[in-house]
Amino acid sequence: MSENRLLDANINRSAEGLRVLEDIARFRLDNQRLSAAIRSLRHRVRDLFKGREHSLLAARNASADVGQTTSQQETGSDQRNDLRDTVLSNFKRVQEASRSIEEILKTKGEYTAGKIVEELRFSVYELEVELMSFFSRQLPAGIYGILGEKFSLGRSNVQVAQEMVDAGISVLQYREKLKDKSIKAIYEECLAIRQITRDAGVPFIVNDYADIALMVEADGIHQGQDDIPIKALRQIAPDMILGCSTHSPAQAQQAIDDGADYIGVGPIFTTQTKEDVCAAVGLEYLDHVIKHHDIPFVAIGGIKRNNLAQVLERGAKTVCLVTEIIGAEDIGKRIKEIQEIFNAGEER
Template sequence: MTQLPRLYAILDAESCARRGLSLLETARAWRDAGVTLLQYRDKVASDLGVLRNAALLREVFGGLEATLILNDRVHLFADSGFDGVHVGQGDASVAAVRAVIGPDAVLGVSTHNPAQVSAADLLSVSYVAVGPVFATSTKLDTEPVVGLDGVALARSLTRKPLVAIGGITQANAAAVLEAGADSVAVISGLLDGDVRGFVAAHR
């Protein structure tokens, strides 16, 4: 992946469930709004459940030029039919993940400080994610907030495409992009806001 769309939508199963939203209906709404990069994140479902949802998400985005990313479950990548995976600092090494998914699949990695960004820049990842930029309630075990200055610093430390994540909304997304991010990863800002407006503003 040499270029990212400005909006990186994360479809988080738990966030949908807390709001009483259907995962698939949400995915369809996001597709219809113009989302072209989607990460499916599900920390609770069984492997079988994740694969079932992955198959349904492939149908939702079928025939479109969309990129589908699976969060964490590297061992399910081949069966998911997705385009790539995203892993965190506590997951398997990038080398180990590459051995599973192959050289051409999209691979993203989370970073939370300058040392991790610099290390990721030397690895065979497709993009580097940095955050949380702002405080977020989506994850309970969040790292310290990096702020806009952290995004700018990360931009200076890597030539890889840079994704900013954490507390990003339609109101602050422009500032995050101006700080140096190529793309903003959004969960609650899409579930609780104007999806069409968000997508239209960040094409």
């Protein structure tokens, strides 16, 4: 039957697209959870049609496929600029093929099977959001965590990173100085934390050390005003999230002009967690950035539970609390308390 030929073509399209995505999650992202989820979907598609392989193969007629000529004549429509394009294209292929399978099954009176494929299609939509986030240079909203071992009550950066990620922070930055740790120790910690954040799907930002960020395949690099300019950094890290600390309207504009993906806005309040930090810029600078710029930003500096609501009320979406989190006895409990303040702000 002609319906079997339609099914055969689209089952293959769906499974092939899922295999490409599975391989990218497995071999490029080293993400066991995503790889396993995509693999499971691929097997579920194939399992739906067990027992009818013979009829599907009998309906196949690749040599007489009129679409081959059209495909061969196309120039450019299937080009890929980078791996992100490949991921996006294969998700679309799987989604479109799944919809076609669903409609064909319903046409054949196999309504239950069609609904199963519909469910699978919605699972693919969810996976697309998650996998594409690895190829996005956007700063997520929520809690921006920063590590600092001397404020962590004797706990290692790796231990604190695991606790913060488990508690649901949105992004994590590694920040240590060479006077406190050797470059080897910094590299080894970043390597371990990269795996923790990768497994959890949390963006990992390295402060200052562009070479280490590249070696461990971090998601981004954060620079201060006296570090390598964003414009220069972009030459060696074209696909990474690049952030820049700013303390004035002029610095914010310069970071934007240089191509930063986000800026740090602060210190909002007086802070002791960073040496040689400038005086607090107050809520006025935060107001300026919100009013005059669309660039994503993280509000930072001296922010605690007792003043977080003020920052959120001004319009901040991503906020960093350093010692308030890493200096807490129970990091998970503290992050939950902070998230409740975020949620209360959203309800107002």
